[in-house]
Amino acid sequence: MAAHDELFNGIQSPTITDCAVLIREVRVKIGVLSRYVTIRIYQSQKAVKPFTFELSALMRTREGELRDDDRGAESEMEALRRAIRILTMDYEDSVRRGDMPDDRWLVEQGPE
Numbered sequence: 001m002a003a004h005d006e007l008f009n010g011i012q013s014p015t016i017t018d019c020a021v022l023i024r025e026v027r028v029k030i031g032v033l034s035r036y037v038t039i040r041i042y043q044s045q046k047a048v049k050p051f052t053f054e055l056s057a058l059m060r061t062r063e064g065e066l067r068d069d070d071r072g073a074e075s076e077m078e079a080l081r082r083a084i085r086i087l088t089m090d091y092e093d094s095v096r097r098g099d100m101p102d103d104r105w106l107v108e109q110g111p112e
Contacts, residue, residue: 024040041083056108056109058086060090
């Protein structure tokens with residue numbers, strides 16, 4: 001966390017209880033889908049799992065549900081791997097079953 005210590009220490013307010021810094025933004029395309037999904041990885045000063053991620057879209061499951069797994073991680077790389085897994089696991093399962101993918105499989109998400 002040394003890279004952001006100075007920034008975290010600069011927040012001197014009793015009202016701010018935690019702070020997260022955007023440390024990486026990655027755009028990915030999944031399979032044959034034409035839209036990009038943005039993965040944003042944040043580092044928090046006080047969280048038990050200091051790295052979290054948010055996704056600009058989620059993959060709709062075959063049952064019409066949206067997978068919303070734990071977003072915390074111990075490292076930036078683990079956060080990226082978890083985000084990719086959330087995005088790809090239902091896509092890969094559906095393609096193996098013979099479903100034809102299209103952009104409707106992605107459901108836009110607002111910022112958290």
